[in-house]
Amino acid sequence: MTDSQKFPGPIQGIGGILKGVWTVFLQGFKPKVTRQVPEEKLEYPTRTTGRVFLNVDTCIGCTLCDQICPNGTIRMVDFHHDKKQEFEKKYPNKRETYPSVDVSTCIHCNLCEEICPTGAITLEPEVDEVHFIRKNTRYTPEQLGKKEAELWGEERQ
Numbered sequence: 102m103t104d105s106q107k108f109p110g111p112i113q114g115i116g117g118i119l120k121g122v123w124t125v126f127l128q129g130f131k132p133k134v135t136r137q138v139p140e141e142k143l144e145y146p147t148r149t150t151g152r153v154f155l156n157v158d159t160c161i162g163c164t165l166c167d168q169i170c171p172n173g174t175i176r177m178v179d180f181h182h183d184k185k186q187e188f189e190k191k192y193p194n195k196r197e198t199y200p201s202v203d204v205s206t207c208i209h210c211n212l213c214e215e216i217c218p219t220g221a222i223t224l225e226p227e228v229d230e231v232h233f234i235r236k237n238t239r240y241t242p243e244q245l246g247k248k249e250a251e252l253w254g255e256e257r258q
């Protein structure tokens with residue numbers, strides 16, 4: 102290999118720069134592949150085991166979800182909730198303890214949903230958990246019933 106092949110001259114260098122500029126220019130006409138998450142919603146298959154949700158009306162405080170959670174993501178907390186009469190009779194939660202969930206440590210194993218006797222705790226295809234403050238990743242029973250968009254609004258206030 103000669104020296105001129107090893108070390109390209111200025112003409113080849115300019116050619117390389119123009120090629121790079123042209124490639125970048127062409128990219129401007131291609132469809133966007135990035136999304137402005139969380140403002141722009143992504144769509145996920147219905148089987149996605151995303152964030153944990155809780156229906157406080159049907160939770161009976163049995164603690165089974167807390168016991169089966171493999172990494173302490175679920176912790177039972179005292180929480181007062183006035184159930185409507187129809188739920189109060191069918192799903193009494195006499196000790197008023199409900200699960201709280203740290204969404205930053207959940208491994209989406211689905212065990213809590215599988216063991217829950219009333220179907221109160223579920224994993225829904227909602228995966229955009231965005232927080233600006235670390236301690237806000239543990240959701241209260243009340244927050245577990247809300248969609249992420251609603252929670253971002255509250256955190257930004």
Ligand code: SF4
Pocket residue numbers: 153169170171172174175202206207208209210211212213214224
């Ligand atoms: S999905 Fe698994 S890790 Fe997440 S809260 Fe339920 S049991 Fe715990």
Ligand code: SF4
Pocket residue numbers: 155159160161162163164165166167199200216217218219220221222
């Ligand atoms: S969410 Fe289900 S498993 Fe967990 S305490 Fe409530 S009723 Fe029991």
